[in-house]
Amino acid sequence: MKIAVCIKRVPEMDVTFKIAPTGKAVDETGLKWDMSDFDGYAVEAALQLTEKAGTGEVHVISLGPDVVQETLRKALSMGVAKAVQLKCDTVPFDAYAIGTALAAELKDGGYDLIMFGKMSIDGANGVTQFVVAELLGLPLVHACSKLEIADGKGSARREIEGGGELVSFALPAIVSIDEGIARPRYPSLKGIMAAKRKPLEVRPAQLGEVRLTIETMELPPPRAAGRIIGEGAAAVPELVALLQNEAKVL
Amino acid sequence: MSHVAFAFVLTLALAFFSYNAQRLVRYLRIGNGDVRLNDVPRRVWNLLVIGIAQTKILRDPVAGPLHAMVFWGFLVLQVGALEILVGGVIPGFSYAAILPAPLHWLFLISQELTAAAVLAAVAFLLHRRIVVRPKRLQGDGVHSGDAIFILGLIAGLMVTLLVTAAAERILGSGYPLMAQPVSAPLAAALGWLSPGAAHVVREVSWWLHALLILTFLNYLPYSKHLHVIVSLPNTFLSSTSGPGTVGAMKPMDLETEAEVFGAADVTHLSWKNLLDGYTCTECGRCTSVCPANLTGKLLSPRKIVVNTRQRLMEVAPALVGGDDVFGMPFIGASTGTAESTAAILEHRLLDNFITEEELWACTSCRACVYECPVSIDQLEIINELRRNLVLTESRFPEEILPAFEAMERNGSPWAFQPAERAKWAEGLDIPTMAEMQERGERPDILFWVGCMGSFDDRAKKTTVAFSRILKAAGVRFAILGQEESCNGDPARRMGNEYLYQTLATQAIETLDRYEVATIVTSCPHCFHQIGNEFPQLGGNYEVIHHSTYIERLLADARVPLRTDEGEKLVMAYHDSCYLGRYNEVYDAPRQALKRALPVMTLVEAPRSRDNGLCCGAGGGRMWMEERVGERINVERKKEMLATGADVVAVACPFCMTMLADAGAKLGSTVPVYDIAEVVADRLADGH
Numbered sequence: 001m002k003i004a005v006c007i008k009r010v011p012e013m014d015v016t017f018k019i020a021p022t023g024k025a026v027d028e029t030g031l032k033w034d035m036s037d038f039d040g041y042a043v044e045a046a047l048q049l050t051e052k053a054g055t056g057e058v059h060v061i062s063l064g065p066d067v068v069q070e071t072l073r074k075a076l077s078m079g080v081a082k083a084v085q086l087k088c089d090t091v092p093f094d095a096y097a098i099g100t101a102l103a104a105e106l107k108d109g110g111y112d113l114i115m116f117g118k119m120s121i122d123g124a125n126g127v128t129q130f131v132v133a134e135l136l137g138l139p140l141v142h143a144c145s146k147l148e149i150a151d152g153k154g155s156a157r158r159e160i161e162g163g164g165e166l167v168s169f170a171l172p173a174i175v176s177i178d179e180g181i182a183r184p185r186y187p188s189l190k191g192i193m194a195a196k197r198k199p200l201e202v203r204p205a206q207l208g209e210v211r212l213t214i215e216t217m218e219l220p221p222p223r224a225a226g227r228i229i230g231e232g233a234a235a236v237p238e239l240v241a242l243l244q245n246e247a248k249v250l
Numbered sequence: 251m252s253h254v255a256f257a258f259v260l261t262l263a264l265a266f267f268s269y270n271a272q273r274l275v276r277y278l279r280i281g282n283g284d285v286r287l288n289d290v291p292r293r294v295w296n297l298l299v300i301g302i303a304q305t306k307i308l309r310d311p312v313a314g315p316l317h318a319m320v321f322w323g324f325l326v327l328q329v330g331a332l333e334i335l336v337g338g339v340i341p342g343f344s345y346a347a348i349l350p351a352p353l354h355w356l357f358l359i360s361q362e363l364t365a366a367a368v369l370a371a372v373a374f375l376l377h378r379r380i381v382v383r384p385k386r387l388q389g390d391g392v393h394s395g396d397a398i399f400i401l402g403l404i405a406g407l408m409v410t411l412l413v414t415a416a417a418e419r420i421l422g423s424g425y426p427l428m429a430q431p432v433s434a435p436l437a438a439a440l441g442w443l444s445p446g447a448a449h450v451v452r453e454v455s456w457w458l459h460a461l462l463i464l465t466f467l468n469y470l471p472y473s474k475h476l477h478v479i480v481s482l483p484n485t486f487l488s489s490t491s492g493p494g495t496v497g498a499m500k501p502m503d504l505e506t507e508a509e510v511f512g513a514a515d516v517t518h519l520s521w522k523n524l525l526d527g528y529t530c531t532e533c534g535r536c537t538s539v540c541p542a543n544l545t546g547k548l549l550s551p552r553k554i555v556v557n558t559r560q561r562l563m564e565v566a567p568a569l570v571g572g573d574d575v576f577g578m579p580f581i582g583a584s585t586g587t588a589e590s591t592a593a594i595l596e597h598r599l600l601d602n603f604i605t606e607e608e609l610w611a612c613t614s615c616r617a618c619v620y621e622c623p624v625s626i627d628q629l630e631i632i633n634e635l636r637r638n639l640v641l642t643e644s645r646f647p648e649e650i651l652p653a654f655e656a657m658e659r660n661g662s663p664w665a666f667q668p669a670e671r672a673k674w675a676e677g678l679d680i681p682t683m684a685e686m687q688e689r690g691e692r693p694d695i696l697f698w699v700g701c702m703g704s705f706d707d708r709a710k711k712t713t714v715a716f717s718r719i720l721k722a723a724g725v726r727f728a729i730l731g732q733e734e735s736c737n738g739d740p741a742r743r744m745g746n747e748y749l750y751q752t753l754a755t756q757a758i759e760t761l762d763r764y765e766v767a768t769i770v771t772s773c774p775h776c777f778h779q780i781g782n783e784f785p786q787l788g789g790n791y792e793v794i795h796h797s798t799y800i801e802r803l804l805a806d807a808r809v810p811l812r813t814d815e816g817e818k819l820v821m822a823y824h825d826s827c828y829l830g831r832y833n834e835v836y837d838a839p840r841q842a843l844k845r846a847l848p849v850m851t852l853v854e855a856p857r858s859r860d861n862g863l864c865c866g867a868g869g870g871r872m873w874m875e876e877r878v879g880e881r882i883n884v885e886r887k888k889e890m891l892a893t894g895a896d897v898v899a900v901a902c903p904f905c906m907t908m909l910a911d912a913g914a915k916l917g918s919t920v921p922v923y924d925i926a927e928v929v930a931d932r933l934a935d936g937h
Contacts, residue, residue: 032658185644192748
């Protein structure tokens with residue numbers, strides 16, 4: 001079984017972001033970067049599938065400038081066999097442009113399964129896998145929380161409102177991974193050392209036409225200061241009045 | 251005829267011993283290399299103080315003197331044993347023939363009194379083993395039968411020594427009465443023996459004694475009492491009391507093409523770790539002071555060492571050949587689980603002998619290492635096994651993953667925002683190194699705040715208190731501010747050497763960029779790490795713990811203190827392991843408290859200073875839940891409260907958290923203060 005996982009390098013999210021002077025992107029100074037969370041689950045799920053099958057290998061693909069090699073190396077240190085960087089100076093915002101480049105790489109790769117995180121945690125579009133599925137003409141199961149492959153067929157569970165949905169599909173196929181499937185393994189030093197010797201191929205990204213761009217980016221407005229009305233039962237009538245007339249929630 | 255017979259027996263015995271000695275040395279060679287002959291004067295010193303003077307043994311007020319008596323007696327009686335063995339081969343050989351009479355009488359007195367004293371000590375020790383049965387001599391499959399057998403052998407040696415002398419006296423050896431203070435009365439008691447009978451008694455007793463010596467010698471290689479032979483060499487070769495900085499983890503080269511990082515089996519340990527296995531006599535002093543063991547966790551440092559020996563004895567014959575030709579196992583070597591060579595080779599020290607649960611229970615408090623009378627390094631084995639778990643197998647408690655990730659991403663073992671590292675200093679007018687450099691200035695000291703001191707709300711109060719003291723004393727100091735980042739010590743203690751070296755290297759780059767010479771820190775873990783372990787990676791700085799620094803400022807009268815008397819508090823100081831046993835800083839924090847508040851009374855918990863009980867946070871335990879047994883911090887807090895103190899003083903942010911949490915659990919209102927807070931509270935008005 002041959003699996004490709006498309007991964008993205010994203011900033012560490014639990015920081016206070018600033019907007020860059022251009023007003024169209026976040027200020028990247030001081031940010032730490034890592035593999036997008038959902039992509040990490042996808043890599044782990046892919047590795048577990050090949051380990052369980054006892055055969056096959058996992059490749060990872062990432063699009064972007066040379067810094068994405070760091071993210072690719074991390075996947076290699078987790079146990080992935082080969083990494084491919086689709087090189088471009090900046091990562092476009094348009095999933096169509098990205099998906100076109102990925103599809104071109106994946107088309108003749110002979111993959112049984114192509115995996116994505118259900119979305120990148122920075123862009124939060126969750127569209128790229130749909131573009132790739134369309135361009136390659138493959139079935140897509142979006143946001144899987146469980147995944148099994150047996151006898152050339154796959155089955156997956158999707159979490160939906162109030163329950164689960166079990167989907168079966170034929171290979172080759174594309175799946176995108178939700179959380180809860182598998183916690184990414186912590187690379188061992190042995191894995192990190194081995195990753196240095198594994199192949200990391202660099203090819204120019206054959207980006208599609210960029211039709212979407214970010215015009216402007218802004219931070220949420222600062223929250224207005226709270227107001228203390230009073231204390232105890234005496235404050236209740238005024239609170240009720242304010243909730244009715246000002247907040248209009250009652 | 252008798253001499254020829256004895257010469258034959260002696261040759262056989264020595265040959266057999268030599269065969270076993272070579273076998274055991276060959277086994278050690280399956281371990282990795284380790285340099286243990288540096289700084290010979292220091293090693294000789296350890297040998298004299300810990301080995302010959304028995305200082306560690308004597309830490310046990312009951313068994314200590316008894317064992318020391320047997321040990322010193324053993325040394326004294328070697329002189330006599332030599333006479334007996336040589337005299338057995340060479341007819342007529344005797345010290346009487348070569349020594350002036352008074353000197354020979356002195357020799358006789360030394361032998362007889364020693365023999366009597368050893369006999370008495372052995373009687374007490376047997377009573378202890380068989381009747382008293384103290385807790386530390388139980389568990390971990392301790393071989394009490396082996397111990398009783400050895401004690402019996404020693405008793406037999408002493409009795410036959412004295413009986414031989416008494417029989418010779420009856421036969422007319424003719425030494426003065428006072429030269430034979432024990433055998434003379436014995437001879438008098440046996441005076442009814444006919445000369446013929448006395449002759450028989452002498453011959454039988456002599457042969458028994460000589461054969462017991464040879465039996466003893468040849469029993470040792472099969473027994474935990476091998477320590478009789480290897481303890482002194484082990485003490486000499488050990489580095490647990492120096493040379494070098496004690497407690498520093500072993501340097502590790504990560505650039506090698508190794509298949510295994512750290513140790514999963516005895517072949518990955520050093521020969522010295524394996525020699526520790528030979529040396530352990532299962533006395534259990536280590537386990538009896540282990541905070542994890544005391545509170546009901548699975549870890550027993552003694553078991554770690556015994557397991558190392560067991561595994562060595564199991565696998566070494568298969569690896570180097572030379573299985574004992576007589577098929578006699580080392581006592582306690584057989585585990586009864588592996589039958590075939592293939593099964594033995596599939597076994598390993600990790601998992602088959604020592605479980606993950608044991609390894610992760612360790613607080614790295616160093617109490618076991620400190621207590622060991624023969625300088626065994628239990629902690630090094632634990633650390634090497636932890637390294638293997640993390641670096642080779644990526645196996646560790648799930649709950650420490652966030653700490654690893656936070657250290658990687660946020661430069662702190664907690665997911666705090668690096669940008670907020672120096673938030674505590676806002677409005678305090680404390681310059682950063684960058685700001686000072688911009689002004690073309692250099693501080694006297696760098697205050698390394700540490701992650702706890704930077705982010706933890708409670709520890710930040712200590713940080714501020716210490717800064718106030720520095721300012722009041724007019725010390726020109728700076729902080730790194732946002733450029734400070736975790737030095738990697740928690741990662742190293744949790745076995746993640748790779749992450750540690752990444753972080754430590756970055757920290758060294760930052761420190762060197764500012765040409766930092768002197769660092770003061772309020773965290774004993776940072777203090778130990780930067781001072782004692784950074785040199786392994788090329789970072790060399792003078793590092794001072796804030797307790798020592800405050801004490802010096804106070805001693806030099808540089809801190810403006812209030813002139814009123816202050817409160818007549820009763821304080822108990824809790825020793826941090828990384829300050830105490832790792833760095834022998836015991837007096838500075840106590841002195842600082844006394845100088846700041848002379849009217850207070852300092853009380854001590856029963857376990858304090860080098861015997862202090864850990865708070866439970868070391869060795870990465872800070873990031874793990876304590877699910878088994880009693881909680882270490884609660885145990886410790888109970889001890890501190892039992893002193894009747896009004897205030898518990900600490901000098902470590904980790905101890906602070908642990909003891910404050912324990913106080914909350916126990917419903918105690920006794921506050922925990924850092925010594926810096928106590929001193930800052932006494933600062934004169936306006937500071």
